[in-house]
Amino acid sequence: MSVDKNPTIFTGFAEPDARQFDAWSHQPLLMSMEQGGIDWPSSCRNGTCRTCFSKLESGQVRYEIEWPGLSAEEKEDGYVLPCVAYPCSDVRLDYAGF
Template structure:
């Protein structure tokens, strides 16, 4: 595995497209750079407009409290506006 690659592969299920999930930025920024749509508002992890389901993969948050409860995290919820990828990721399409 090449750790020098600056991004991971990411996609949206079902058939919502794929994008490069850059290690250096949020999933939301990567989604938008890839030309994909995702609901958003505050971009700081507090309004929860962008909340989604992480089907597979791992993310991390640069902030201590990303606006998710422990239960939501355990269920695979993610806030793409403040989540950064640690691996390849698959998100559930919020519009499906």
């Protein structure tokens, strides 16, 4: 994992209640949500179990792993795994779990 020497703080929103959290560029969205007091479903924290599977309603993320547990179609449709997704902008997530 690369080290962000100058982390940026973005604004995140967790739907359906528009709960706001600080989304730091140097850590996964799940960690930022938890630090903000948001209890988001999670399990493996490495992008394989898909428990945190979410729809990125707005914003952009990046991954530091080659295969983040999403199909190309899911990525195209805007789905993310917050446990391994790092924000590149303000974000709005909606839990899309099964």
